[in-house]
Amino acid sequence: MGKTLFEKIWDKHIVKTIDDGPSVLYIDKHLIHEVTSPQAFAGIEKRGLQIFRPQQVVATADHNVPTLDQHLPIKEQLSRLQVDTLIKNCANHNIELYGLGHPYQGIVHVIGPELGITQPGMTIVCGDSHTSTHGAFGSIAFGIGTSEVEMVFATQCLLQTKPKQMRINVEGELRDGVLSKDIVLYIVSKISASGATGYAVEYAGSTIRNLSMEARMTVCNMSIEMGARCGLIAPDETTFQYVHGRTFAPEGVDWIKSLQYWETLFSDDDAKFDAEITINAADIEPMITYGTNPGMGIGVNGLVPLGQSIDEKDRPSFVKAMEYMGIAPGTAIKGQKVDYVFIGSCTNSRIEDLRLVADFVKGKRKADDVEVWIVPGSKQVEQQAIEEGIDKVFEEAGFQLRQPGCSACLGMNEDKIPAGKYCISTSNRNFEGRQGAGARTLLASPLTAAAAAITGRVTDVSEMLAVHN
Template sequence: MAKTLFEKIWDKHVVKEIPDGPSVLYIDRHFIHEVTSPQAFKGLEKRGLQVFRPKQVVATADHNVPTLNQHLPIKEELSRIQVQTLTENCKKFGIDLYGLGHPYQGIVHVIGPELGVTQPGMTMVCGDSHTSTHGAFGAIAFGIGTSEVEMVLATQCLMQSKPKLMRINVDGELKTGVVSKDIILYIIAQISASGATGYFVEYAGSAIRSLSMEARMTICNMSIEMGARGGMIAPDDITFDYMKGRTFAPQGEAWDKAVAYWRTLYSDADAKFDKEINIAAAAIEPMITYGTNPGMGIGVTGHIPALSEIEEKEKPSYEKSLHYMGLEPGANIKGKKIDYVFIGSCTNSRIEDLRMVASFVKGKKKAAGVEVWIVPGSKQVEQQAIQEGIDKVFAEAGFMLRQPGCSACLGMNEDKIPAGKYCISTSNRNFEGRQGPNARTFLASPLTAAAAAVTGEVTDIRELI
């Protein structure tokens, strides 16, 4: 019987099927961090339980950590308590922790792939919605809530209902200046922030297959932003080349055996999807959001939709969103002055992202009045940037290279955008207050963000390269 990539992995991990109910799904890897794990550990202690398989759990500190002076005690009390609690829980329950100061520390969805912990064919969960990132390797990866974190810690299993399946095909060649972040922002703009609700999405097509692993991660990362349960891409030689030799990837004969299995992980030619969408790569231009959800996006040369272009029932929320952003219906987005540029987050903080920005800004200076934060996704990315001299390129341009963490992606640490200020961000969400109370966020690719950094306004990168 023909199967999709998702079904091949799902079926192999079902421990028990409950009639007219969810399945009990075995979980291969469980990532935890300081925000969603404390209550889960407390629940275990109340019930007198141990972590069932601690060696399949990987912990790091990322959401609440400062990105300056990480050698000093954390200033914010809540952040300090959460990070310390994670340290204590990992010690108590025998879990490997890559905390502040550890050479593997970083954003959970960055360190999993770069360490080789993330592998094709796995089921992977974390108490964080952007766990979908790991699906780029041909894995079923999704975010879970705190009670589910406790369930996985206690049993290494999870109750899950099988989602519907969608395939999005992106075919053809991308135009100059268009990168993977533009692909996913374009898709979300086309189908809306709720257009994939109830689905697990597989990305396919020649444009997807041409992407590097880090670019694929960016696309799968934002699957959740269109309502999907997760996103995935079939593994191939690009996947295997990226993984080979990484710290926790299989070695020797085990590697050969693993690759042989991984090569079976693809959707059969006659596999059935509940929904299929086809997109021409040539139709995509550099994208930017203008509103307060990731589906409110346009090409950088486009205009914010006029009220006449909006459905009647959507107009009140649409006007509320533009009021928050200080923008007018029908206006052009290009040329809008900005105050901050944030290049980082689990979406765009890998070494390829930093290289992309450095290659563009080399020999240029940031615009007066613009503050630029570059936040690597891990200590390994930070060290690689230093080894390659990328840190010097940023310093000469007036950009600040900070230390690893989630940073200004979300207002849970010291890196907040001031009220009323405009920030072009390579992160994944532009909700009201996401980057700080009353902060205003434009989502864009690293290239578009870099262009704004040197011009001081929303700019079409194609005019500068």
């Protein structure tokens, strides 16, 4: 019987299989940041151990960093302590750090791909749930806990139980104004925030194959929001062209050898999946969330569900979410007033995202009562935006282009949404308090977020595009 893409990579990285237990899995790349690494460093030092393979560890500062005045000391005491601790730990253990001021600094899941660190066929881990982003390259990439970070530090291996496998096929052409973010929000809304729990998800189908690498990363990024262990997409010519020539990509003979291996990374025709779903791309419209988990999403022209349409076991959490969001069941989400727009995060902060938004808002001006933050995913994205004049387009539209970091994706830095305010966000989570205590988050694509920035309300961007065209 043939193998799935996941099985091919998994089997190649097994060091040892424990009878009736997990496998010892070799890890090719270990990405770290300032939030989940301090306790792991302290743990190996307490045990008198060294980092086993420091050359396979890459560090950056992203979660706690400010996105304004990065040349100044960090104001928030805890954030400053965490970033300073990362600097000290990396220096003590000979680990490459792309900290503030470094031209490669940025969100860990943005810099890995753009530097060519992320490559097909790898196993990649990070103390961050959205490590699944890197699966867009045909790799097994997943988030790990602090104790597991310590395990990889010490051994470059990890104890892992092989997950079940699911394939999600998306077929056909997308409607105008529908982006990869809408694809994944649609999938999560259909199968729920726990619908892929226990699975590694492979995304396939003509729609997926036609996506750019940046768009594929957005889809894989949110695999964790449907409960999946990881998400991955078979590498193809789009993948190879993206990786080729990047800073840490193979060169010369090494490139030829790597390419020969990468071209074998696909699910065989007779491979078996434990579950399979097929989605018609034409059914997907611009999506928006209305609740407090990413599965609570609808098409922008849809109505918020009524309580009686929700499964009885989920009804208490639904009622609680509606009270928190201040949104009435059965009402339209379109036209909902918006206070903030945040375009950024490891989901949607790449140069393609900024280009799409800039093209859409050129010649337009934001609504007077909306504050708009555009936060690039890395120093390289920021530099590209400046070189291409995207910064000027944003400035003329009244948008604020900030400096790289996780920013308002989560309330771990200075970029917080005030209590009670509504923020359309291109990030990946809309949990209670995620963007700040009492903040109300509506997840959407960069285009839907940009449309709201201009109108001040939840808007169907496809209608605006039809007028524009």
